[in-house]
Amino acid sequence: MFCLTLEPNHYNFINELGYIPVGLGEKNFNQNWITDKTGKNISGKNKYYSECTFHYWIWKNYLDQLSDGWFGFCQYRKFWCLENYKYKNINFKTIKTQVLKKIPKEYDGYETILTPLQFVNQWKTSKFIKKGLKIFLKRPNLLLDKKKRNINFHFDLMHGENQLTKAIDLLDASNRKDFKEFVNSEVSFNPHIMVLCKSKKKLEKYYEDLFPWLEKCEKIFGFENLTGYGKTRMYGFLAERFMSYWFQKNTKYTTMPILFYDIRNDLK
Numbered sequence: 001m002f003c004l005t006l007e008p009n010h011y012n013f014i015n016e017l018g019y020i021p022v023g024l025g026e027k028n029f030n031q032n033w034i035t036d037k038t039g040k041n042i043s044g045k046n047k048y049y050s051e052c053t054f055h056y057w058i059w060k061n062y063l064d065q066l067s068d069g070w071f072g073f074c075q076y077r078k079f080w081c082l083e084n085y086k087y088k089n090i091n092f093k094t095i096k097t098q099v100l101k102k103i104p105k106e107y108d109g110y111e112t113i114l115t116p117l118q119f120v121n122q123w124k125t126s127k128f129i130k131k132g133l134k135i136f137l138k139r140p141n142l143l144l145d146k147k148k149r150n151i152n153f154h155f156d157l158m159h160g161e162n163q164l165t166k167a168i169d170l171l172d173a174s175n176r177k178d179f180k181e182f183v184n185s186e187v188s189f190n191p192h193i194m195v196l197c198k199s200k201k202k203l204e205k206y207y208e209d210l211f212p213w214l215e216k217c218e219k220i221f222g223f224e225n226l227t228g229y230g231k232t233r234m235y236g237f238l239a240e241r242f243m244s245y246w247f248q249k250n251t252k253y254t255t256m257p258i259l260f261y262d263i264r265n266d267l268k
Contacts, residue, residue, distance in 0.1 A: 001100070002034070002058075004051055005076035009267050017099060019074070022054055034062075048223055050236030051075070051193045052214070059207040063200055070103050072113070072196035077262035080113075080196065084257045092266040098259060103196065111251040113196035114244065115258050117188040121149035151183040151241060159230045159237050163221070167238055170216040175209055175246075182245045189244035193236065194258065197251075206246050210239060 003019040008029050014021040023029030024036055024046055036043040036053045039061035046053040051073070058066075074080055080100035090098065107113060155164040168180050197203050214235050226232045247253055 001071070001080075002054070002073050003076065003079075004054055004073065007076065007264060007267065008033075010076055010263060013263055013267060014076075017096065018101065024051070024054055045223075045235070048226060048233060048235050049214070049239075050233050052210075052236055052239045055193075055207065055239075056211055059204065059211065063204055063207075066200045066203075068199055070196055070198045071200075073194055074099075074258075075192070075194070076264065077260060078192055078194065079259050079261070080194070081257050081259045085259050087260065090259055090261045092261075092263065095259070095261050095263075100256070107254065107256075109252070110254045111197070111199055111202060112247050112253040113256045114190035114247055114253055115192050115194050116190070116255050118191045119188045120151060120154035121147070121187040147187060150185060150187050151189055155183070155237070155241065159234060163234070164238070164241070166220055167213075167217045170220070171213050172209065175213075178249060179242065179245050182249075183241060189241055190248075190255065191240055191244070192258070193240050193243055195243065195247060196256070197247075199251075202247075202251055205250070206243070209246060210242060213242070214238065 001017075001019040002022050003014045003017070004022045004024055005014065006023075006025040006027065008023060008027055011021050011032060021033050022035065023033040024043075026046075029035050036046065036057040039057065041060070042049065042053050042056050049056075055073075072080065079095070079098075081098050082100060082104070083098070085098055103113075152164055156162065164183060165180075168176060168183070171179060195203075217235065217238060221234050226234055230237075
């Protein structure tokens with residue numbers, strides 16, 4: 001399990017979980033860490049690509065070192081687990097026994113495990129209007145039909161109108177039509193750029209589809225004009241939706257719970 005973080009002082013905690021500590025971002029990580037700054041890398045784009053700079057590093061420098069058998073990715077504030085823990089029942093001490101340590105045999109029949117679905121159409125109408133009044137004025141039918149509040153609509157709302165549509169038009173032919181149908185028909189996706197996988201060939205194929213597409217998207221969105229949280233991490237948000245679509249389409253998958261606990265609250 002690769003556990004990604006922005007903080008060097010998280011090393012002991014991650015290591016004690018039995019996970020592989022991965023350092024991202026601008027801070028200095030010593031030789032005990034895996035980082036995205038060695039070999040062939042795009043670490044300079046981390047601000048915009050978020051976790052994807054490490055996935056690029058895996059693709060270019062480490063994939064041949066992985067063995068088939070379960071491997072995966074988590075983060076310093078999002079961890080895989082086998083039960084749906086309530087936040088009030090999670091703390092810095094309990095988390096060490098709550099996070100995933102071994103994948104049960106019941107998952108043996110699957111190729112990948114994704115995070116639980118996040119539904120994007122469940123906000124109260126008033127919250128949708130507050131966030132995207134201009135969109136609702138153009139498409140008033142969204143007020144009445146929750147099914148039309150799909151992934152594409154949600155991306156318009158959170159990350160810029162028509163940005164996802166423009167990006168999809170740059171995809172290769174094998175994914176363009178299906179991904180467009182996915183974002184325009186589905187009202188949920190598997191979030192957080194987290195996956196458990198037991199085939200490095202599947203992961204490699206995903207990377208081969210993802211990164212050339214994101215590079216093409218740079219010609220449209222660039223970096224200088226990406227301001228605010230919703231747009232600065234544009235490439236990470238594109239990858240998040242694409243990961244959900246790609247692994248649903250190309251693998252036999254299931255989902256597993258995750259728990260949310262930011263260990264920065266305790267490791268300051």
